[in-house]
Amino acid sequence: xxxxxxxxxxxxxxxxxxxxxxxxxxxxxxxxxxxxxxxxxxxxxxxxxxxxxxxxxxxxxxxxxxxxxxxxxxxxxxxxxxxxxxxxxxxxxxxxxxxxxxxxxxxxxxxxxxxxxxxxxxxxxxxxxxxxxxxxxxxxxxxxxxxxxxxxxxxxxxxxxxxxxxxxxxxxxxxxxxxxxxxxxxxxxxxxxxxxxxxxxxxxxxxxxxxxxxxxxxxxxxxxxxxxxxxxxxxxxxxxxxxxxxxxxxxxxxxxxxxxxxxxxxxxxxxxxxxxxxxxxxxxxxxxxxxxxxxxxxxxxxxxxxxxxxxxxxxxxxxxxxxxxxxxxxxxxxxxxxxxxxxxxxxxxxxxxxxxxxxxxxxxxxxxxxxxxxxxxxxxxxxxxxxxxxxxxxxxxxxxxxxxxxxxxxxxxxxxxxxxxxxxxxxxxxxxxxxxxxxxxxxxxxxxxxxxxxxxxxxxxxxxxxxxxxxxxxxxxxxxxxxxxxxxxxxxxxxxxxxxxxxxxxxxxxxxxxxxxxxxxxxxxxxxxxxxxxxxxxxxxxxxxxxxxxxxxxxxxxxxxxxxxxxxxxxxxxxxxxxxxxxxxxxxxxxxxxxxxxxxxxxxxxxxxxxxxxxxxxxxxxxxxxxxxxxxxxxxxxxxxxxxxxxxxxxxxxxxxxxxxxxxxxxxxxxxxxxxxxxxxxxxxxxxxxxxxxxxxxxxxxxxxxxxxxxxxxxxxxxxxxxxxxxxxxxxxxxxxxxxxxxxxxxxxxxxxxxxxxxxxxxxxxxxxxxxxxxxxxxxxxxxxxxxxxxxxxxxxxxxxxxxxxxxxxxxxxxxxxxxxxxxxxxxxxxxxxxxxxxxxxxxxxxxxxxxx
RNA sequence: GCGGACGUGGUGGAACAGGUAGACACAGCAGACUUAAAAUCUGCUUCGCUUACGCGAGUGCGGGUUCAAGUCCCGCCGUCCGCACCA
Numbered sequence: 001x002x003x004x005x006x007x008x009x010x011x012x013x014x015x016x017x018x019x020x021x022x023x024x025x026x027x028x029x030x031x032x033x034x035x036x037x038x039x040x041x042x043x044x045x046x047x048x049x050x051x052x053x054x055x056x057x058x059x060x061x062x063x064x065x066x067x068x069x070x071x072x073x074x075x076x077x078x079x080x081x082x083x084x085x086x087x088x089x090x091x092x093x094x095x096x097x098x099x100x101x102x103x104x105x106x107x108x109x110x111x112x113x114x115x116x117x118x119x120x121x122x123x124x125x126x127x128x129x130x131x132x133x134x135x136x137x138x139x140x141x142x143x144x145x146x147x148x149x150x151x152x153x154x155x156x157x158x159x160x161x162x163x164x165x166x167x168x169x170x171x172x173x174x175x176x177x178x179x180x181x182x183x184x185x186x187x188x189x190x191x192x193x194x195x196x197x198x199x200x201x202x203x204x205x206x207x208x209x210x211x212x213x214x215x216x217x218x219x220x221x222x223x224x225x226x227x228x229x230x231x232x233x234x235x236x237x238x239x240x241x242x243x244x245x246x247x248x249x250x251x252x253x254x255x256x257x258x259x260x261x262x263x264x265x266x267x268x269x270x271x272x273x274x275x276x277x278x279x280x281x282x283x284x285x286x287x288x289x290x291x292x293x294x295x296x297x298x299x300x301x302x303x304x305x306x307x308x309x310x311x312x313x314x315x316x317x318x319x320x321x322x323x324x325x326x327x328x329x330x331x332x333x334x335x336x337x338x339x340x341x342x343x344x345x346x347x348x349x350x351x352x353x354x355x356x357x358x359x360x361x362x363x364x365x366x367x368x369x370x371x372x373x374x375x376x377x378x379x380x381x382x383x384x385x386x387x388x389x390x391x392x393x394x395x396x397x398x399x400x401x402x403x404x405x406x407x408x409x410x411x412x413x414x415x416x417x418x419x420x421x422x423x424x425x426x427x428x429x430x431x432x433x434x435x436x437x438x439x440x441x442x443x444x445x446x447x448x449x450x451x452x453x454x455x456x457x458x459x460x461x462x463x464x465x466x467x468x469x470x471x472x473x474x475x476x477x478x479x480x481x482x483x484x485x486x487x488x489x490x491x492x493x494x495x496x497x498x499x500x501x502x503x504x505x506x507x508x509x510x511x512x513x514x515x516x517x518x519x520x521x522x523x524x525x526x527x528x529x530x531x532x533x534x535x536x537x538x539x540x541x542x543x544x545x546x547x548x549x550x551x552x553x554x555x556x557x558x559x560x561x562x563x564x565x566x567x568x569x570x571x572x573x574x575x576x577x578x579x580x581x582x583x584x585x586x587x588x589x590x591x592x593x594x595x596x597x598x599x600x601x602x603x604x605x606x607x608x609x610x611x612x613x614x615x616x617x618x619x620x621x622x623x624x625x626x627x628x629x630x631x632x633x634x635x636x637x638x639x640x641x642x643x644x645x646x647x648x649x650x651x652x653x654x655x656x657x658x659x660x661x662x663x664x665x666x667x668x669x670x671x672x673x674x675x676x677x678x679x680x681x682x683x684x685x686x687x688x689x690x691x692x693x694x695x696x697x698x699x700x701x702x703x704x705x706x707x708x709x710x711x712x713x714x715x716x717x718x719x720x721x722x723x724x725x726x727x728x729x730x731x732x733x734x735x736x737x738x739x740x741x742x743x744x745x746x747x748x749x750x751x752x753x754x755x756x757x758x759x760x761x762x763x764x765x766x767x768x769x770x771x772x773x774x775x776x777x778x779x780x781x782x783x784x785x786x787x788x789x790x791x792x793x794x795x796x797x798x799x800x801x802x803x804x805x806x807x808x809x810x811x812x813x814x815x816x817x818x819x820x821x822x823x824x825x826x827x828x829x830x831x832x833x834x835x836x837x838x839x840x841x842x843x844x845x846x847x848x849x850x851x852x853x
Numbered sequence: 854g855c856g857g858a859c860g861u862g863g864u865g866g867a868a869c870a871g872g873u874a875g876a877c878a879c880a881g882c883a884g885a886c887u888u889a890a891a892a893u894c895u896g897c898u899u900c901g902c903u904u905a906c907g908c909g910a911g912u913g914c915g916g917g918u919u920c921a922a923g924u925c926c927c928g929c930c931g932u933c934c935g936c937a938c939c940a
Contacts (some may be wrong), residue, residue, distance in 0.1 A: 003892090024888080172937095214935080217857065246940060259940090267892080299938080325938040335940045336909060343854085344938065418939060438869055642878075642888050651865065655879055663878090666893085709869080718867070721877035728877090797873035802921045804873050828907095842920045848872045 004668040006425040010761040023117045025073055027523045034070035035524050036062040037563075039506055039532030039540070040077045043103040043125075044084060047110045049572040049614055049652060050533065052624045054760075057569060057646050058531045059116045063757035064711050066117070067781040073524050074112065075507040076118040078104050079763055081496045082473070083177065085430045087221060090462045096430040097458070098403040100127055110625060114633045117759050117777070118726035122510045126499035131506065132432040133453030134515035135498055140446045141436060143277075146191045154263060154328065155423060157185040162466070163427045164189060165418050166495060169539070184285055190434060190492070191421040194546045194720060198223055198417045200560070201545055207414045212564035212647070215537045222538040224418025229402050231310035231411040233258060233338065235266075236317060241268065242308055245331030245416050249405070250397035251338040253386035254359035256349060258308045259301060259323035262663030267322045270304045277302055277322065284324045299348045300324045308336075311410035312387075323348065331416050339376065344375040359385045360394065402834035422543065424495045429460055429468040431493030439480035439487040448481050454489065467491055477574060491685040500540050504530075504562055521557045530563040537568070567714065570649040572640075574620040576609035583619040610847075611651050622652055633660040634759035641758050642720035666760055667727065671748050672769050676736055678745040681771040686739050692741040699729045700747050701788035706753045708781070716758075723755055745770070750782050798823045799850040800832050808849075823849040 019021065025348040027033075039056035041051055062074040078100075085096035090100075104125060111118075114774065124131055142148040150323035156165040160178035160182040194201075194485040202223045205216045228247035235242055242258060260267055262284035271278040303316040303322035308315035318336070325344060326335055334572045349356055356372050360381040367384055383389035384395040392400060405411035425434065425555050433454040435447040448455055457475040459466040469475060480487040502515070504527050509520035541563070548562040577584045577597060589606050590596050597606040627636045641658040644650040689697065703726040710719035730747045733740060749770065758765035767776040789811060796819065798806045805828040810819055820841050823829060833853055840852040 218935055222857070224936090224939065226939075244940080248940075323938095325940095327939070330939045334938095337940090342940075344940080416939080418936090534934085645866085649864090652881075653865080656865075659879060662892085669893090713869095715867090718877080719866085722868070724877055795873080799873080799921070802872095802919095807873070839854070840920060842872095844872055844921095848921080850872080852920050 002122060002669075003671070004665045004762065006104070006634065006761070009765045010113070010115060010633055011766050013680050013761045014115060014762075017115075017117075017777075018120075022777065023074065023119050024121055025119050027520060028071045029523070031069070032160065033073065034062075034065040034524075034529075034677055035527045036065065036529045037075070037507070037531070038532070039526045040079050040500070040503060040538065041107065042079045042082055042084070043100055043107055045103040045106060047107055047624050049624055050635060051845040052114065052652065053569055053640050053652045054151045054531060054533070055114060055116050056640045057567070058529075059114075059637075059760075060641060060711070060716060060757045061529055061531070063777060064289040064781070066777065066792055067753070067757065067779070069780065072108060072117075073507070074116075074118055075122040075510075076116070076120070076617070077122070077124040077510075078107075079430045079496070079500050079503070080104065080125040081132075081493075081499055083428065083430070083465075086428065086462065089430075095458070097127065100125070104493075110628075113625075113628050114637070115821065117760070120509050124506060124510050124713075126432075126496075126503060127430070129453045129455050132499065134506070135269070135432055135494070135502065135852075136435040136447070136452050136454060137449060138502070138515065138551065138554070139494070139498075140449070141556075142192060142550055143446060145550075145554055147196070147550050147553065149193065150188060150190050151515055152186060152188045152212075153191075153423075154184050155187050155189055156542065157187075163723045164423060164425060166423050167169060167274060175278050177277065182209065185270070187425075189423050189425040191423050191659060192546070192550070193228070194422045194543075194703065195417060195419055197546055197549050198225065198419050200549065201419075201542070204545075204561060208561065208564075211563075212568055215534070215541065215566060215568060216797045218537045219542055220784070222419060222542065225415060226417075227413070227415050227679060229398075229405060229411050230332065230414040231311055231405060232409075233318070233336070233412075234309060235320070236307040236309060238306070240266070242320065242334055244336050246332045247399045248338060248341060248398075248530055249393050249411070249586065250386075250389065250392075251359050251390065251402055252310075253338045253358045253383075254313060254338040255310060255318060255355065256339055256355045257319050257321060257352075259321045259335050259337055259348070260304075260588045261326040261328035263328040264326075264333045266306075266320075266321070266334075267304070268802070270306065270322075274304075274508050277304065277370075280322060284322075299351060301345060301348060303352075311405065311408070319353070321348075329420060332673060339374045341378055343376045345413045346372065346374075357385060359383060359389075385635065422495075422546070424498060425492040425497050427467040427470070427491075428493050431496055432493050432498060433469070434490040434494060434691070435471050436489065437478055437480055439483065441485055441487065442480055442482045445480055445487070447480050451481065461483050494622070497540055497543050499542045502551065504544070505548075505551070505557060515556060518557065521559075524664060525557065526559055526564045529567065530564045530565045531569060533571075535691045541566070557802065568645060569646050570644065571613040573611045573649050574614050574622060574652045574654055576612050576618050576620045577606050578609055579604060579606045583617070585619045607832060614652070627657065631657055631661045632664075632694050632761070634664055638664065638720065638759050641716045643717065646714055646719055662729075663724065664759060668766060670731065671766050676741050676744060679738070679742050683742065685744075686742050689743060690735055690737065690741040692734055693739045696729060696743050696747055698731055698788050698791070699726060700743075700750050701784040703784050704750060704784040705789050708784075711757075718752075720758065723751060725806045726751055728756075739802075748785065752776060753779060753782050794846050796846070797848045798826055798829060799848065800853055802850060805829055805832065812846060816845065819845075820844050821851060822845075823851065 016580045036058055038054045062072050065187050066072045080100050087102050088094055088099045089096045133470055139148060154486055156170050158165050158175040158178055158180055160180035161175060165175055170182050202225055205219055207218060215630050220533040226247050228245060229249040231244045231246060235244040252475040262281045267281060271281055286535060289467060306320040307317040308320050337345035337348060339346040339356040341360055358370060358372050360377060361367050361370060361384045362379055362381045380394060383392050389397040389400055402413050432457060435452060437445045437447060439445050457472055460472055462468055476491050478487055478489055505516050505521050505525060506523040508515040544562050549560050552560060575586060577586060577589045584606060588600050589595060590600050593736055597608055598629060599606050612618055635657060639657045643656055703722050704723040707719045730744060733744055752763045752767050760777060764776050793809050794812050795807050795809050797804050798808060806826045808822045820843055823828060829851055838851045842850040
């Protein structure tokens with residue numbers, strides 16, 4: 001038997017699709033649209049298995065929706081700015097632009113080899129001036145609309161990448177890519193006002209019904225809204241007041257100290273005359289913010305000597321400390337401490353000998369005997385020791401206190417967010433230049449629209465440390481657009497998350513002289529189905545939601561939410577091996593006779609590690625190109641879809657891939673080398689069928705329904721299982737009469753249509769070999785006959801006391817009495833009842849009978 | 854510490870809405886074909902007992918609700934993920 005030649009076949013169909021423009025789309029108001037998008041890749045040079053999985057998932061959705069009659073937009077492009085290009089420039093003496101474009105060319109070929117149904121006419125790369133010029137304009141519009149501003153602030157500085165990082169890019173105190181411990185620096189930076197949309201971004205999460213709960217929750221926590229109050233403390237002997245944020249203003253009567261952050265202006269003011277305090281502040285700034293450091297760090301404070309007047313209790317003065325656990329970034333950078341009801345405050349109070357006064361009494365507790373030991377009481381209760389709050393529950397006490405503070409002019413209700421404004425300045429070359437000019441006379445001047453884009457210079461030096469744009473001899477020197485005097489350009493570039501915050505809209509109209517036309521985004525947006533990794537849950541996915549709102553405010557588009565549906569796929573994992581010296585590639589390892597593993601070269605023992613995410617460092621990466629070379633794209637795609645549900649991690653196994661390949665090869669042989677003479681394409685349906693053929697027809701219709709349901713529910717692995725079940729049924733069909741031949745052909749044609757979104761090349765090839773003209777991918781999805789998906793005869797389980805004791809075959813919707821008597825008549829059932837009448841018989845129509853003995 | 858998800862054969866995983874647990878695969882075993890191997894085909898494959906018919910146990914552990922629980926409720930244990938000095 002000849003083997004299926006995937007190499008020739010896959011290439012052949014790539015050419016056919018391209019020539020016919022099969023996947024080119026345009027707006028068509030007469031048809032429902034469907035926008036499928038996979039997160040576009042960074043052009044690192046080669047695709048990896050994570051990409052293959054991502055795009056196999058997206059292509060299945062795109063092809064399925066196309067079959068269901070949707071006008072499907074399915075584009076692909078390149079997230080082309082970023083640090084690796086600069087590293088390559090430094091290490092290999094290639095220009096970042098050349099390196100990036102070479103990588104794009106290579107990766108485009110790899111993607112084409114997968115047979116993905118992209119409209120390649122819409123391809124874009126974010127490093128092109130035709131792309132980034134629009135985001136320069138957007139930034140200027142943000143500036144005009146008060147959504148962008150420049151301010152000096154403490155920022156996260158990555159000492160390895162030599163650039164600033166946004167809060168979202170600091171993971172556990174370290175840079176998200178470099179892993180270097182992040183330092184605090186005071187710099188002038190551009191910010192986007194994401195906090196202005198804090199409430200909206202939070203509330204709208206509710207409406208994102210087709211997003212995973214996990215991602216919505218992560219964004220919810222990230223935004224971190226808390227309701228509380230600002231409280232004002234007068235400071236003895238000073239005119240300024242200390243403003244504190246609290247969520248527990250009900251415990252204000254238990255306050256025993258105030259604490260401020262090391263970077264708080266008040267601390268700086270005292271430190272000016274207090275060298276010891278200045279030392280303490282410096283020590284706090286050096287402190288790492290990593291998890292381990294925080295766990296072990298002591299709660300340290302420094303008594304400033306200042307006294308804060310309690311806002312409610314006349315005559316009570318509280319000491320003011322600078323404390324290392326108070327963050328300038330959150331709230332007002334100042335707190336009041338109520339040790340009895342906050343663990344951290346309690347630890348601090350014990351360390352510095354401050355009073356601990358309980359003011360919340362737990363339910364059913366005697367106020368006389370209630371004491372605070374080593375643990376603060378944070379549970380529910382009623383206020384006591386609290387004057388006018390006494391007897392009130394916590395929530396009531398908060399309201400009462402807020403009203404008192406407001407009427408006394410000593411505070412007011414307030415809401416604080418964990419979310420910070422998005423710092424977008426990066427001290428890097430390979431990014432989009434920030435289009436402003438610093439003029440000695442006029443200050444910050446936006447570059448006029450007519451002078452856009454501000455293009456990156458090509459001739460740059462990567463050997464000198466620092467920002468190559470800043471080091472460039474001429475680029476930054478320009479004339480002030482307003483007054484004409486000598487001025488300098490901003491040399492920072494945008495965070496590369498800027499580009500990915502709007503590319504989905506550009507795909508709607510990628511050749512436009514504008515960012516995109518309003519009509520095209522109105523037609524295509526929002527993205528109906530977005531697919532990508534969970535790692536962007538609070539980065540790209542939050543920025544894009546904000547950016548869309550900002551663009552709306554500036555009149556670019558009319559929606560708030562860019563992604564109506566989101567699927568976060570699991571990782572691709574693989575086995576790992578290591579010996580005493582480190583990790584080994586799987587092909588350096590073989591199974592030993594004792595069941596363990598040894599190295600191929602010298603037989604030394606090797607231990608099998610965990611199944612882990614493919615990574616270069618663990619040497620468990622499988623190169624997609626090699627797989628496609630060996631087995632073909634269809635096989636790789638089928639395996640990826642069949643092994644695990646999309647959101648779960650997938651274990652790559654050679655055996656699993658082999659299995660997928662054998663299946664496709666078998667399918668091809670069964671049809672193209674069939675000994676049964678199939679009737680020609682479109683042959684009329686015979687009038688009668690043998691029972692076997694009629695059964696097969698039911699199986700066909702059931703499969704259509706099952707596969708469709710599975711795809712709609714994102715159970716692609718189940719869809720594959722159902723297709724394989726139909727294959728088994730087709731392979732097992734007995735008889736070779738005209739009716740059987742017709743039904744067999746019908747079955748295979750349906751099967752091909754169902755499998756085409758997963759394995760398009762082989763499906764097209766077999767379809768053509770059956771005598772069809774035109775593309776299978778343009779044939780509508782088959783419909784099932786509802787009457788054929790329900791069985792006439794149903795096998796009903798018969799239980800005695802909940803244990804299965806037999807089955808009976810009954811006509812569908814048989815009378816309950818018949819089912820009951822048939823069930824009781826089973827020998828097994830009679831044996832157990834032993835002549836006694838059953839106590840009860842539960843009959844669930846068409847499902848089960850349970851006899852209670 | 855806070856929040857969340859998950860836990861089913863040797864393995865990946867099925868099981869719509871509480872109703873025959875283990876679909877579909879992978880691996881394994883046996884057989885057919887073959888000089889042989891690969892490929893292909895047929896069968897078996899949750900565990901224990903049994904020649905067999907069967908019987909017993911079984912969805913992390915312990916309880917509960919129900920005629921009936923992988924699924925619902927309560928309490929544990931474990932694994933993974935997110936956030937974290939957040940006032």
